[in-house]
Amino acid sequence: MDCIVTLDIGTTKVKASAFDMSANLIGWRQGTYPTFHPQPDYSEQDSEQIFLTVLYALKSLLNDELGKKYHPSALVFGASMHSVLPIDKQGVPLRNAVIWADNRGRNEANALKQAPEGKLIYEATGTPLHPMSPLAKICWFHNHTPPTWFEKVYKFISIKEYVIYQLTGQLVIDHSIASSTGLFNIHTLTWEKLALDFAGIKPQQLSELVPIDFGELKLKKEYVRLFRLTSATKVIVGASDGCLATLGAGVVTEGDATITIGSSGAMRVAGNQVIQDSQQRFFNYLLTKGKYISGGPTNNGGVVFEWFVQQFGTSGIHLDMDYTIKQLLMEAERVPAGAGGLLFLPYLLGERAPLWNANARGAYIGANITHERRHFIRATVEGIVYEIYSIGKLLQQYRSIQNLYINGAYATLPLFAQVLSDVFGKTVYINDKHDSASAGAALLGLTHLGIFKDLEDAARTIRSVETYQPNLTHHERYGRFAEIFERLSYKLSEDFDALVALQTP
Amino acid sequence: MSPFVQQLTSLAEFTHIKELIRLKNPIVKLLEWPVRIQSGIKVLCVLEGKFEWIIENKLHFLYPNDVVVLCPGQSLGSPSGTLEIGSLAWITLQPESFELHKELALGKWSAINDNDQKLLGRLLVSHSPVVLNNLKQPYELLQRIENEIKQTEFAYQVRVNQLIDELIVTIVRQLSQQQNQRRDFPQAFAQLEQMLRDSLDHPWTVEEMAAVVGLGSTAFTEKVKAFSGFSPLNYLINIRIAEAMKQLRQSQKSLTDIALDTGFYSSQHFSTTFKKLTGYTPGQFRKRGQE
Numbered sequence: 001m002d003c004i005v006t007l008d009i010g011t012t013k014v015k016a017s018a019f020d021m022s023a024n025l026i027g028w029r030q031g032t033y034p035t036f037h038p039q040p041d042y043s044e045q046d047s048e049q050i051f052l053t054v055l056y057a058l059k060s061l062l063n064d065e066l067g068k069k070y071h072p073s074a075l076v077f078g079a080s081m082h083s084v085l086p087i088d089k090q091g092v093p094l095r096n097a098v099i100w101a102d103n104r105g106r107n108e109a110n111a112l113k114q115a116p117e118g119k120l121i122y123e124a125t126g127t128p129l130h131p132m133s134p135l136a137k138i139c140w141f142h143n144h145t146p147p148t149w150f151e152k153v154y155k156f157i158s159i160k161e162y163v164i165y166q167l168t169g170q171l172v173i174d175h176s177i178a179s180s181t182g183l184f185n186i187h188t189l190t191w192e193k194l195a196l197d198f199a200g201i202k203p204q205q206l207s208e209l210v211p212i213d214f215g216e217l218k219l220k221k222e223y224v225r226l227f228r229l230t231s232a233t234k235v236i237v238g239a240s241d242g243c244l245a246t247l248g249a250g251v252v253t254e255g256d257a258t259i260t261i262g263s264s265g266a267m268r269v270a271g272n273q274v275i276q277d278s279q280q281r282f283f284n285y286l287l288t289k290g291k292y293i294s295g296g297p298t299n300n301g302g303v304v305f306e307w308f309v310q311q312f313g314t315s316g317i318h319l320d321m322d323y324t325i326k327q328l329l330m331e332a333e334r335v336p337a338g339a340g341g342l343l344f345l346p347y348l349l350g351e352r353a354p355l356w357n358a359n360a361r362g363a364y365i366g367a368n369i370t371h372e373r374r375h376f377i378r379a380t381v382e383g384i385v386y387e388i389y390s391i392g393k394l395l396q397q398y399r400s401i402q403n404l405y406i407n408g409a410y411a412t413l414p415l416f417a418q419v420l421s422d423v424f425g426k427t428v429y430i431n432d433k434h435d436s437a438s439a440g441a442a443l444l445g446l447t448h449l450g451i452f453k454d455l456e457d458a459a460r461t462i463r464s465v466e467t468y469q470p471n472l473t474h475h476e477r478y479g480r481f482a483e484i485f486e487r488l489s490y491k492l493s494e495d496f497d498a499l500v501a502l503q504t505p
Numbered sequence: 506m507s508p509f510v511q512q513l514t515s516l517a518e519f520t521h522i523k524e525l526i527r528l529k530n531p532i533v534k535l536l537e538w539p540v541r542i543q544s545g546i547k548v549l550c551v552l553e554g555k556f557e558w559i560i561e562n563k564l565h566f567l568y569p570n571d572v573v574v575l576c577p578g579q580s581l582g583s584p585s586g587t588l589e590i591g592s593l594a595w596i597t598l599q600p601e602s603f604e605l606h607k608e609l610a611l612g613k614w615s616a617i618n619d620n621d622q623k624l625l626g627r628l629l630v631s632h633s634p635v636v637l638n639n640l641k642q643p644y645e646l647l648q649r650i651e652n653e654i655k656q657t658e659f660a661y662q663v664r665v666n667q668l669i670d671e672l673i674v675t676i677v678r679q680l681s682q683q684q685n686q687r688r689d690f691p692q693a694f695a696q697l698e699q700m701l702r703d704s705l706d707h708p709w710t711v712e713e714m715a716a717v718v719g720l721g722s723t724a725f726t727e728k729v730k731a732f733s734g735f736s737p738l739n740y741l742i743n744i745r746i747a748e749a750m751k752q753l754r755q756s757q758k759s760l761t762d763i764a765l766d767t768g769f770y771s772s773q774h775f776s777t778t779f780k781k782l783t784g785y786t787p788g789q790f791r792k793r794g795q796e
Binding site: 013029030031032034046048049051052053055056057090092220222223225226306309310321 | 689690695698732733734735739743744746747748750751754755782783784785
């Protein structure tokens with residue numbers, strides 16, 4: 001039987017999945033790898049280890065899980081955005097890959113924000129001027145490495161390009177990943193000269209640009225053998241995980257939005273136009289030509305709830321996080337909406353959208369003598385959701401949103417899902433395909449093979465299996481909290497700065 | 506040694522015990538307790554009082570029943586040099602070898618097997634500084650060691666060494682558990698991963714890796730598979746081959762040296778594993794980088 005194989009190269013793991021020709025999941029295998037923090041602001045990964053984990057996940061999926069029954073018609077790639085890996089002329093990495101969470105380019109991003117070309121670059125590239133952007137990272141390399149080293153860099157590529165290069169020997173970058181580099185003009189689909197000049201690099205130092213359904217990649221014969229494939233299997237470059245997850249949630253046209261809460265979070269909409277926000281609070285990434293995925297990312301998703309569980313969740317069961325999470329959420333269910341007036345600002349990791357304030361910090365406000373641990377648990381959940389809502393509220397100034405599709409390990413937990421529905425006052429849907437990034441890659445592959453007419457047609461195959469209806473009394477009450485939440489987030493900014501100064505040794 | 510320190514007893518017969526001391530300090534003493542570099546492995550128990558010390562460049566607040574374990578070369582003392590009111594007891598062991606980047610060997614007196622001794626050394630370094638809260642057994646063991654040495658009953662030498670081993674085992678088990686009580690598995694695993702990378706050439710066993718995380722081997726293997734997708738040994742091999750890939754392309758080292766460096770006992774074993782995982786032999790892979 002024919003099938004489609006997708007590979008999602010994420011922040012903590014790589015996942016190889018197989019789908020049948022109607023986009024139903026057949027099976028998957030995954031492998032994890034670590035992130036290194038040699039300094040507080042640094043987040044790096046070992047590209048060789050990632051590549052080996054890719055080989056392992058693909059090999060065990062293709063050789064063990066699928067066996068002889070299935071024949072992959074295509075292999076499609078998806079990956080995290082914003083990574084930078086400098087390689088030399090032989091294609092050898094000159095250091096570890098610097099990933100999205102890395103903040104070393106803080107000063108470079110600020111300088112760019114202040115520079116006259118900053119606004120033009122944001123409008124042309126769609127990527128917020130932030131240390132996550134490869135543009136800021138390459139500037140950092142320029143400013144902090146000896147010229148002899150910088151000249152040795154043959155190309156700056158991403159982790160995804162490296163994996164594809166290892167497998168095929170071809171150095172290409174798809175339009176979608178390119179649109180997250182801060183170096184790519186999302187309107188003309190070419191490298192943006194203003195941005196490249198600012199970074200101090202030439203277009204030759206970046207990979208060749210290709211559309212996301214580019215299928216002219218050829219696996220090296222060693223890998224064809226290792227994976228037991230034939231040369232008939234198409235290798236398709238694919239897109240970024242954020243854009244694929246939106247497609248895989250069935251959202252490709254205006255009117256709908258996706259909310260993801262995993263370890264971090266994001267709210268995204270799709271459309272044929274970019275969102276031009278004068279305060280530069282949104283990203284505009286490219287799914288495919290003329291199809292933009294816009295929205296805002298938050299640092300403080302499930303990772304904040306995990307922090308709470310580690311610090312305040314006392315579980316008798318050794319190392320079992322999932323069990324403790326369930327117990328705490330059950331406690332929180334016994335508290336009425338609004339956590340008895342206890343409000344939480346979740347900015348433990350600083351914040352991106354909509355504040356874009358790296359110095360923002362967390363706070364519980366409104367505590368009184370009757371509050372118990374369960375109020376704090378509920379306030380933590382609600383705070384994470386208010387933050388997503390503050391992104392959503394701004395997005396709705398530009399787009400009308402009818403339906404919300406939620407995904408990610410945290411958003412789909414019943415309490416989170418209900419609070420999301422209540423706070424937004426909208427019906428919330430959970431789809432049959434839990435891993436929307438892989439599903440999106442499969443839809444892209446199937447469209448390329450002609451099974452679907454276009455991406456809109458493909459997106460229609462996604463079905464919702466669970467819905468949450470908003471409680472309008474809760475919605476009205478949450479609205480008042482959301483107002484206070486938003487006011488405090490901006491009002492406390494001076495005090496955040498002062499506290500951060502005290503937190504830095 | 507200051508006059509307030511009472512050397513518990515004569516240790517002439519135990520060359521591996523450098524000191525066994527009980528210190529009772531009735532008044533605040535200035536300049537008595539500066540930050541000092543320690544020699545030997547020191548197990549220090551707080552009995553009374555509250556102490557504010559710098560241990561390995563970080564401020565710690567210590568209360569009765571807290572236990573500090575220091576490795577040779579690590580530092581401890583009060584930031585102002587003041588010794589506060591209270592009492593302490595400690596034992597300092599002189600290991601046969603435990604220099605920087607060298608594996609720990611306690612000496613022939615210990616019945617703990619060589620591999621577990623090496624693991625002990627690695628655990629102490631990776632969890633440094635070791636501060637265990639609210640643990641009574643170490644001081645009880647110190648008291649029993651003292652009594653044995655004082656009373657010189659039948660075969661007391663054997664008993665003393667057994668008690669020291671007991672002290673070490675108690676500390677290691679408590680260490681893995683305390684470290685993990687509040688942590689989720691991914692964090693415990695990240696710490697293990699760092700240890701694996703720091704001594705890639707060590708012939709790690711699943712039992713050793715499990716001990717680092719504070720789990721039995723069966724539970725450990727299950728957790729690693731669920732979390733990482735790999736069995737513990739496959740995960741280790743993955744790290745080894747990733748390091749080998751780097752060395753093959755970035756250094757001129759011989760294949761045999763790279764194999765040994767990354768924990769493969771022969772270049773044959775290295776080549777087959779490398780080919781199985783990457784589709785290339787190490788030689789082909791190196792050449793490919795030079796094209």
